[in-house]
Amino acid sequence: MIQLAYRNIFQSKIRLLISTGGVALSLMLILSLDAIFTGVERQITAYIDNSQADIFVSQVGVKNMHMASSSLPAEVEIQLKAVTGVKSVTPILYLSNVIVIGEERHLAYIIGLPENASVGKPPSIVKGNILPGPGQAVIDRRVAEASGVSLGDEVEILGETFIISGLSEGLSSLVNSIGFISIIDFKEMRSRQDIVSFFLIEIEEGDKREAISKTIENEVENVSVQTTEEFSLQERQVVKDMGTDIITIMNLVGFSIGLAVLSLTIYTAIFSRRAEYGVLKAMGASNMQLYRAVVYQALISVSLSFLLGWFFTLLLSIITPQLGYDLQLIISQGSFFKVLAAALIIGGLSALLPVRQISSLDPAIVFRGK
Amino acid sequence: MQIALKNLLQEKTRLALAVGGIALAVMLILLLNGFLIGMNLQITSYLDNSPGSIIIAQNGVQNLLGATSLLPPGIAIEAYQVEGVIKVVPILSQFVILDLHDKKQPAYLIGYKPDYGGGPWKLAEGRLPKSDTEIVFDNVLAKDHQIKISDLVEILGQEFSVVGLSQGTTSWMTSFFFITKGAAEKLLLIPEATSFLLITPSEDISIFSIQDDLAELKGVDALLKTTVAQNDLNLFAKIFSGPLRLMVAISFFIGALIVGLIIYTMTIERQQEYGVLKAVGAKNINLYKIVISQALIAGGAGTILGVIFSYLVSSIIMVMKPQFLIVYYPLTIIWAIFGGLVMAIVGAFIPAWIVSNLSPAEVFRK
Numbered sequence: 001m002i003q004l005a006y007r008n009i010f011q012s013k014i015r016l017l018i019s020t021g022g023v024a025l026s027l028m029l030i031l032s033l034d035a036i037f038t039g040v041e042r043q044i045t046a047y048i049d050n051s052q053a054d055i056f057v058s059q060v061g062v063k064n065m066h067m068a069s070s071s072l073p074a075e076v077e078i079q080l081k082a083v084t085g086v087k088s089v090t091p092i093l094y095l096s097n098v099i100v101i102g103e104e105r106h107l108a109y110i111i112g113l114p115e116n117a118s119v120g121k122p123p124s125i126v127k128g129n130i131l132p133g134p135g136q137a138v139i140d141r142r143v144a145e146a147s148g149v150s151l152g153d154e155v156e157i158l159g160e161t162f163i164i165s166g167l168s169e170g171l172s173s174l175v176n177s178i179g180f181i182s183i184i185d186f187k188e189m190r191s192r193q194d195i196v197s198f199f200l201i202e203i204e205e206g207d208k209r210e211a212i213s214k215t216i217e218n219e220v221e222n223v224s225v226q227t228t229e230e231f232s233l234q235e236r237q238v239v240k241d242m243g244t245d246i247i248t249i250m251n252l253v254g255f256s257i258g259l260a261v262l263s264l265t266i267y268t269a270i271f272s273r274r275a276e277y278g279v280l281k282a283m284g285a286s287n288m289q290l291y292r293a294v295v296y297q298a299l300i301s302v303s304l305s306f307l308l309g310w311f312f313t314l315l316l317s318i319i320t321p322q323l324g325y326d327l328q329l330i331i332s333q334g335s336f337f338k339v340l341a342a343a344l345i346i347g348g349l350s351a352l353l354p355v356r357q358i359s360s361l362d363p364a365i366v367f368r369g370k
Numbered sequence: 371m372q373i374a375l376k377n378l379l380q381e382k383t384r385l386a387l388a389v390g391g392i393a394l395a396v397m398l399i400l401l402l403n404g405f406l407i408g409m410n411l412q413i414t415s416y417l418d419n420s421p422g423s424i425i426i427a428q429n430g431v432q433n434l435l436g437a438t439s440l441l442p443p444g445i446a447i448e449a450y451q452v453e454g455v456i457k458v459v460p461i462l463s464q465f466v467i468l469d470l471h472d473k474k475q476p477a478y479l480i481g482y483k484p485d486y487g488g489g490p491w492k493l494a495e496g497r498l499p500k501s502d503t504e505i506v507f508d509n510v511l512a513k514d515h516q517i518k519i520s521d522l523v524e525i526l527g528q529e530f531s532v533v534g535l536s537q538g539t540t541s542w543m544t545s546f547f548f549i550t551k552g553a554a555e556k557l558l559l560i561p562e563a564t565s566f567l568l569i570t571p572s573e574d575i576s577i578f579s580i581q582d583d584l585a586e587l588k589g590v591d592a593l594l595k596t597t598v599a600q601n602d603l604n605l606f607a608k609i610f611s612g613p614l615r616l617m618v619a620i621s622f623f624i625g626a627l628i629v630g631l632i633i634y635t636m637t638i639e640r641q642q643e644y645g646v647l648k649a650v651g652a653k654n655i656n657l658y659k660i661v662i663s664q665a666l667i668a669g670g671a672g673t674i675l676g677v678i679f680s681y682l683v684s685s686i687i688m689v690m691k692p693q694f695l696i697v698y699y700p701l702t703i704i705w706a707i708f709g710g711l712v713m714a715i716v717g718a719f720i721p722a723w724i725v726s727n728l729s730p731a732e733v734f735r736k
Contacts, residue, residue: 014634015634015635018630019631021623021627022391022624022627022628022631025623026624029620033617059527060526060527061469061526063467063474064474067467068466068467069438069464069466069558072559073559096436096438097438098431098432098433098437105432156430157430158428158430158431159428160429174612190440195559195560224527238476240474241474241475242476242542250617253394253398254398257391260387260394261628263387264384264387264388264391264628264632267384267387268384268632320612325612327612327613353387
């Protein structure tokens, strides 16, 4: 029966191509949307994950950076430095703003870094200096390239002009990029000297993050303390929670389209071979054997479609950055298995209609010449 | 046309599956567009409903939602002294992430002075905040999280008592909530801070002349409210247009493939009849017409059904998830219909090619 299913599928190559393509695209709808959100999650935590900090301290109630605002009194730094096991404390200022280059405006998170920052610096510099001095800015390479500027050129941040002193890499996302300026400039522009957004803490022994976080929580009032992993997880959760509803809707639509296409394909294939199935029935093949052939056909089709859909999405993940989009598509393991399960369900359901068709098939049909 | 119709109607289940598939693809395109239009309307809801027609922002800031703005101290008084300015409404605003029932919910905080305006424009329930410990929460968000009047909600570690529920202040991305400006200053640890000034100009003087005068003030940009709204829209359009276009393109190809599949199968099944027609003198153009008519009928039916599906599905989505606003403009529908027909024509390409290459002698060989 597997052979029969296999032959049925591969007899008409064009039909196979069209139907496999249709289902593959439907599965790709689900896979690619998942991949976009996973990519955004990864991009959005790039700064945190590569900050080299062990612990993030923020305003009480603030658990992440994206779309958030945190304000802490600057003197908290003294309290943090006094905690046993803390190696360094790097205060940073942070807000969402735009980097203006000529007529172009790029949405960016602006981070104010101290001159001697030990952590929280841009993780990778392709040109220039890693730390911006007064009047200088480190911006993302992709932003610079998009606007045709490089080291020594001027950009406008928070209404002030800065000279590009470094080009960073790996911190831009679909939503924005990250620009770095000196914390001194940042404070001057914000007219506040005594406020810090986050404290990034480096500890002496990396395996004591949780213990030191607890100590800080106990010793310093009105702050949120999280290890870098926890902070990053909270950041990803923001994207996840924002995307849950839309992903569910899109998954349902993608699933329904895939089901319709595969049902159409299997139904059409069985329909056009009614006579052959009639012969098989007349020769004594049981309904169960024919059902199996239909189910195999559906499963082989859907497996091919799944592989093609997966391949299309992988291809898309390679092509998209080449087209200049700051869009990273990552197929997570969870998403892979979710779509595989959806594909198998689609395969199973799509076999229902033809199964009904076969069960009501009269073996005499073949002799009537229909 | 009659042959095309008969061909299609001969196997109704197959036609139903094909029309259903096309309908789903068209529905997806419409839903995505409707969702984007709705989101655009929601994004500018605060600007559309707040007082004034000129916005003063920190120098370099040209968005309300995209960037944090902090105005120089004393700017409200300076703005009020500009000729032609009749009202100045200061607000302190900031995105915050709320933790509601273990779900992270981005929300846009508006700190405003209840005596000046700039707060919620429509209350579904309750009243405006009177003290620094009171809050007006978005009614959809409140319903989602079973928050009622007089409940306590925690914002950045501080508890606020819900005194009102606002209407029209939600979107899937973010919802607005309102507290007094004093409370916002304490919450963000920036006393006397102001993010934006909402300026109501006199009707006696040109708005552009007032805007120019306001732009002269040190450290600020003066923008028409419509410009700020457009900047917010552009910003979000830039973020969402890539993935959206991708989804629409995939849906389009799926639709075209479905049409292709059904018309291809029908053409193959009737290859002999087409051969006979050719043998008795039918020209390729006549056969093309049959193939294309089939495609257009299936595509047209699928598209119309897709439009109906989209209205139904969007109504269900909006009832179940009121934070989603899905809006269809007539032009979007026209584009969807056009897209559906283009899908049909693209889908008919391979069958038409088969018909054109068909040898009339084939029928006699079989």
